[in-house]
Amino acid sequence: QSALTQPASVSGSPGxxxxxxxxxxxxDVGGYNYVSWYQQHPGKAPKLMIYxxxxxxSGVSNRFSGSKSGDTASLIISGLQAEDEADYYCHSYxxxxxxxxxxxxxxxxx
Amino acid sequence: xxxxxxxxxxxxxxxxxxxxxxxASGFIFRSYAxxxxxxxxxxxxxxxxxxxxxxxxxYYADSVKxxxxxxxxxxxxxxxxxxxxxxPEDTAVYYCAKDGNYFGSGSFPDYWGQGTLVTVSx
Numbered sequence: 001q002s003a004l005t006q007p008a009s010v011s012g013s014p015g016x017x018x019x020x021x022x023x024x025x026x027x028d029v030g031g032y033n034y035v036s037w038y039q040q041h042p043g044k045a046p047k048l049m050i051y052x053x054x055x056x057x058s059g060v061s062n063r064f065s066g067s068k069s070g071d072t073a074s075l076i077i078s079g080l081q082a083e084d085e086a087d088y089y090c091h092s093y094x095x096x097x098x099x100x101x102x103x104x105x106x107x108x109x110x
Numbered sequence: 111x112x113x114x115x116x117x118x119x120x121x122x123x124x125x126x127x128x129x130x131x132x133x134a135s136g137f138i139f140r141s142y143a144x145x146x147x148x149x150x151x152x153x154x155x156x157x158x159x160x161x162x163x164x165x166x167x168x169y170y171a172d173s174v175k176x177x178x179x180x181x182x183x184x185x186x187x188x189x190x191x192x193x194x195x196x197x198p199e200d201t202a203v204y205y206c207a208k209d210g211n212y213f214g215s216g217s218f219p220d221y222w223g224q225g226t227l228v229t230v231s232x
Contacts, residue, residue, distance in 0.1 A: 036210075036218040038155070045222040046147075046155065051210055057220065089155050093217050097169050101147075104154040 004090055004102035011108040017078040020105045022090030024071045034093045035073040037066060040104075041086045049088075050075060077107075085109040112136040112221040114206050119226030122196055132189040132206030132223060140164075140184035143209035143216040146191050148202035149225070156202075159191065160209070160216035167215040196230045203227050 005023045012018040022035065035053045038046040048057055050066035053073060063084075065076045073092075077084055090102040118130040132144070146158040159170045159180040168180050179192040189206050204226055207219030 034217055040155075045205060045224050046219075047222070048210070048218075048220045051218050051220065087154075091155075091157070091218055097215075099145075099157045099160060099169070099171075099216070101155040101157055 004092055004100055006088075006090060006102040006105045008103070009106045009108065011110055012077075012080045013110045014080055014082065016080050017076060018080060018107065020075045020077075020088050020090075020107070022073045022075070022092075022102050024073075024092060026094075035066065035068060036091045036093075037064075037075045038089045038091065039084075039086045040089065046089065080109055082109050112208060114208065114221060114223030116204065116206050116223045116226035119204065119228045121229045121231060123232050124197055124230055126196055127192065127194045128196060128228060130191040130193070130204055130206075130226060130228070132191075134187045134189065134206075134208070137208065137221075139182075139187040141212055143211075143214055144180075144182060144189045145207040145209060145216065145219045146178075146180060146189075147205045147207055147219065147222075148200075149205070150199075150202045153202075158204070161189070162215040163213050169216065193228070196228075198230050201228060201230050 003025045037050040040046045049064050053068045054066040063078045067074050087104050089104045113135045115133045122128050143162050145160045161168050161180045181190045206223045208221045210220035211217045
């Protein structure tokens with residue numbers, strides 16, 4: 001079973017860049033193959049921001065990008081804006097049929 | 111455009127059952143796996159279950175295995191979640207979500223419904 005660890009909170013000022021990490025701790029031999037990221041505003045449904053580590057769905061701002069190095073995936077938000085303040089969740093799917101969300105990170109725009 | 115509308119939530123006593131539905135439109139429902147994801151009040155997202163596009167494969171989180179059953183009716187473009195022996199810790203908003211890949215047994219959720227609240231309380 002996989003587990004994904006995210007920081008509880010991050011913050012940044014408008015115009016700055018921030019990074020949210022997502023680290024896998026797993027005994028899953030299948031590995032950490034597919035990572036996606038979701039944005040959730042209070043009282044709203046989650047919205048897909050990044051899929052398969054670094055792909056951006058149509059309509060998502062290019063200020064959002066994703067990467068992965070070893071066991072840690074990252075969501076990078078550049079040119080921070082007030083409307084980016086939200087909760088962010090990473091998600092992993094492995095070839096051994098394991099789906100899991102990270103605990104979530106609250107982003108505060110100062 | 112993709113639309114997912116959940117229904118069937120409400121207040122239910124511990125030990126009882128409840129069936130959630132998710133009506134899908136705006137895409138070829140029979141071609142995509144579908145997920146259920148839940149979120150307890152003030153908590154994070156928890157993946158619950160996934161069903162392949164043709165219902166031949168179903169996978170569950172350990173926390174609901176043997177208690178919840180996912181199913182679909184491709185003729186009605188509808189996804190279901192039958193929840194049995196409900197416990198207070200099953201209280202959550204339940205979201206249905208379309209899978210991001212064509213066919214297959216499930217990868218990542220892309221489009222989400224607005225959710226339906228299930229409250230398990232006596």
